[in-house]
Amino acid sequence: MKLFYCETLNPRKACAAARFLNADVEFVRIDLGRGEQKAAEFLALNPNGKVPVLQDGEKTLWEANAIMCRLSDIVGADFWPHDERQIDVMRWLSWDANHFTRYGAELWFEKEIKPLFGQAPDRKVVEDAENNLRLYARVLNDHLAERRYVVAESVSVADFALAAALPYAASSQLPLDEFGHIMQWHDRLNELEAWREPFPVSDR
Structure with a gap:
């Protein structure tokens, strides 16, 4: 392959x-x-x-x-589970694409990719993305309050999908510092080489 x-x-x-x-x-x-x-x-x-x-x-x-x-x-x-967890994984994949990583990716593009081509970030796009990312980060943060991973007790495709922008959180200035459960969850993912x-x- x-x-x-x-x-x-x-x-x-x-x-x-x-x-x-x-x-x-x-x-x-x-x-x-x-x-x-x-x-x-x-x-x-x-x-x-x-x-x-x-x-x-x-x-x-x-x-x-x-x-x-x-x-x-x-x-x-x-x-990628094939039991009752699968529907929940699909839910988070859909939610992520339309909400959480959607806005994380916008900030990554505005703050990291555009400058590589000599372009300045669009302040309106950045402000909108930051506001929406905070909104949806609160949903994920609350979900992770008593969980190690997004679905059940083991890492799944849902975790890797939802965390896609987090390795760039510092360089893209993602407004996530206030969401401690998200940060702790990503620390657990970072334990994986x-x-x-x-x-x-x-x-x-």
Whole structure:
């Protein structure tokens, strides 16, 4: 299997999952700066022109959350559960994409990516994202008050999805310091080497 990635938020989840699950994947870095994601060869794998992409023989799969679930199934892990927990995991994946990481990713893009291209952050976008991130962080923080992980007692795809922007919390100035349960939960994830160091070191 090949996992096409770059060092951005969504590929980070897929790479971390591959390492956490000890999946037998070959990491293939796509250089976004050189436009490799727009090449015909890559578009044949993902017509969206985005990473990550999982190639398994003749089959290809894109979207990071789906890739995490697929990798879990391939190795026979419980990371993507197949019991009553599955619906709850799906709920948090949907909520995250529309609320929590949506606004965390906006701040990451405004404060870290745009300056790389000589662009200033849009203050209105930043203010709106900060307000919404605080709003939804309170929901997640309250949920984690008496839990070690988002669903049940073990780490799952829901944790990796919801935590996608947190490794960039300091550099992106995410307004999360007041949410102690979120910080403690992410500290637990950081105990996992796969989460701390998801990308192949040689490609950095």
